[in-house]
Amino acid sequence: MEGLYQEVLAITLRTLWISGTATILAISWSIPLSLILISSKNRISIFIQDLFNALISLPTVVLGLALYLILSKSGPLGFLGLLYTPLAISIGQSILITPILVSIITSSFQKLRDEVWETAITLGASEFQASIALLREGTLLLIRAILAGFNRAVGELGVALIVGGNIKGFTRVLTTTIALELTKGNFELAIYLGIVLLTLSTIVTVAIRSLGIRGAYR
Amino acid sequence: MSSKALIIMVLAIVLSVALLSLVYMLSTSGKQVVLRVSTTTSLYATGLLDRLADEFSKEHPNIVVQFIAVGSGEALRKAELGDADLVLVHAPSLARKYLEKGVIYGGRIFAYNYFVIVGPKNDPANIAGLDPIEAMKKIYEAGEKGYAKFVSRGDNSGTHVRELMLWRKAGLNPKGKPWYIETGSGMSQTLMVAHEYAAYTLSDIGTYLKFSSKLTELKVLVDKGDILVNIYSAYLVRESKNEKYAKKFIDFIVSDKGQEIISSYGGEEFGRPLFYPVKIASIEELKRMWNELAEE
Numbered sequence: 001m002e003g004l005y006q007e008v009l010a011i012t013l014r015t016l017w018i019s020g021t022a023t024i025l026a027i028s029w030s031i032p033l034s035l036i037l038i039s040s041k042n043r044i045s046i047f048i049q050d051l052f053n054a055l056i057s058l059p060t061v062v063l064g065l066a067l068y069l070i071l072s073k074s075g076p077l078g079f080l081g082l083l084y085t086p087l088a089i090s091i092g093q094s095i096l097i098t099p100i101l102v103s104i105i106t107s108s109f110q111k112l113r114d115e116v117w118e119t120a121i122t123l124g125a126s127e128f129q130a131s132i133a134l135l136r137e138g139t140l141l142l143i144r145a146i147l148a149g150f151n152r153a154v155g156e157l158g159v160a161l162i163v164g165g166n167i168k169g170f171t172r173v174l175t176t177t178i179a180l181e182l183t184k185g186n187f188e189l190a191i192y193l194g195i196v197l198l199t200l201s202t203i204v205t206v207a208i209r210s211l212g213i214r215g216a217y218r
Numbered sequence: 219m220s221s222k223a224l225i226i227m228v229l230a231i232v233l234s235v236a237l238l239s240l241v242y243m244l245s246t247s248g249k250q251v252v253l254r255v256s257t258t259t260s261l262y263a264t265g266l267l268d269r270l271a272d273e274f275s276k277e278h279p280n281i282v283v284q285f286i287a288v289g290s291g292e293a294l295r296k297a298e299l300g301d302a303d304l305v306l307v308h309a310p311s312l313a314r315k316y317l318e319k320g321v322i323y324g325g326r327i328f329a330y331n332y333f334v335i336v337g338p339k340n341d342p343a344n345i346a347g348l349d350p351i352e353a354m355k356k357i358y359e360a361g362e363k364g365y366a367k368f369v370s371r372g373d374n375s376g377t378h379v380r381e382l383m384l385w386r387k388a389g390l391n392p393k394g395k396p397w398y399i400e401t402g403s404g405m406s407q408t409l410m411v412a413h414e415y416a417a418y419t420l421s422d423i424g425t426y427l428k429f430s431s432k433l434t435e436l437k438v439l440v441d442k443g444d445i446l447v448n449i450y451s452a453y454l455v456r457e458s459k460n461e462k463y464a465k466k467f468i469d470f471i472v473s474d475k476g477q478e479i480i481s482s483y484g485g486e487e488f489g490r491p492l493f494y495p496v497k498i499a500s501i502e503e504l505k506r507m508w509n510e511l512a513e514e
Contacts, residue, residue, distance in 0.1 A: 028234040
């Protein structure tokens with residue numbers, strides 16, 4: 001039982017680490033991309049926003065398969081040797097959650113710019129004070145977007161299974177372990193791990209909700 | 219797009235590339251050789267392979283064995299794409315195709331056991347103790363009359379390939395029949411579906427035993443006949459750069475020590491071993507059976 005506990009802990013930490021890396025990667029290009037999209041109001045940027053909106057529901061197995069063919073030894077990026085490594089999962093998940101981050105950031109910031117900024121100015125705030133208000137409100141929205149992306153990354157199975165390979169002690173994460181334990185017939189352990197996963201994403205969701213309420217209250 | 223925006227974008231890309239390479243360096247540190255083994259699920263899910271790998275790494279601490287558990291069809295395909303150094307499969311007819319293509323070579327039989335036809339306890343098709351082909355005919359008849367259902371893997375796995383062979387030998391094609399259910403998933407899920415539907419299915423004995431405490435509606439009805447022998451073989455992959463290490467692993471699992479682990483695995487838990495080792499006396503017989511199965 002001791003060994004099992006340690007393994008579950010290791011898998012949970014690995015999941016957080018892999019999906020956390022994915023989220024950081026996604027943030028690093030999603031925020032600048034979103035800001036560009038907001039600032040340039042031409043047809044192309046609207047098209048890109050629509051495209052990202054559509055890509056939110058991209059099936060993970062489709063992305064996983066595409067990445068597999070790209071990262072495979074016989075694929076165009078096979079020389080990197082990334083297939084079946086934790087980094088391959090991180091990259092896949094970062095691509096998966098980019099549309100979520102971009103969509104949330106662009107839509108909420110556009111609204112925010114219209115509301116907070118105008119209101120602050122109307123209420124007699126200086127431009128500096130208005131910027132502070134915008135930034136403060138914006139930070140909350142940003143965190144919400146990041147948590148939503150992270151939640152999706154932690155809970156996805158397709159990418160982790162296909163490009164990670166579910167290798168014991170290396171690329172095995174919570175979702176792939178659940179799938180494996182199911183094939184082994186260990187329903188009890190699968191449920192136990194499911195609860196761990198659910199707890200994780202519930203914590204994140206509650207965090208998102210509470211940030212949302214606080215944001216709205218202000 | 220303004221020049222400011224461009225600068226931000228370039229910075230972002232540089233930042234993420236830097237981050238990526240940092241993580242990459244961290245993840246590939248260490249001087250160990252990684253041996254990728256694509257293997258059939260039925261072998262991996264029993265836990266035998268992890269056991270073998272643990273013992274192997276005691277002798278060769280510099281080699282890390284990583285298993286990718288998929289169906290036999292997918293395992294061989296991965297070898298063709300160059301994503302595996304070693305393949306462990308139990309589908310002679312599939313393996314033969316890849317042997318002929320030159321993707322894999324150096325096959326060694328390292329274990330065997332039996333497929334069994336399991337079905338509902340009351341056995342509506344009356345197949346208990348029959349010859350496997352006769353049993354399939356009876357299931358077909360009962361299915362057509364609406365007394366019985368059959369659950370198929372439907373995933374091009376070794377077990378699925380064997381099931382299709384049984385139907386072909388019986389001269390029947392159940393595909394598309396309302397009583398013929400294809401799950402497209404692993405053995406234990408398929409057994410669970412059979413349990414829920416009180417249906418017949420073909421299973422490897424290892425997975426069935428490992429799982430039998432949850433399958434209260436099912437029992438083994440047919441377990442005799444050469445055509446039910448389930449042969450596990452290991453193959454080297456021609457494209458692999460780790461051939462030397464892959465050979466070491468195969469040598470280990472066919473060695474006395476490896477065979478001892480295979481023959482004792484699961485004995486305590488299930489009252490009978492899940493796999494049989496390949497003894498000198500039986501190797502020629504197994505090779506003959508493998509060839510017969512590969513012809514199909």
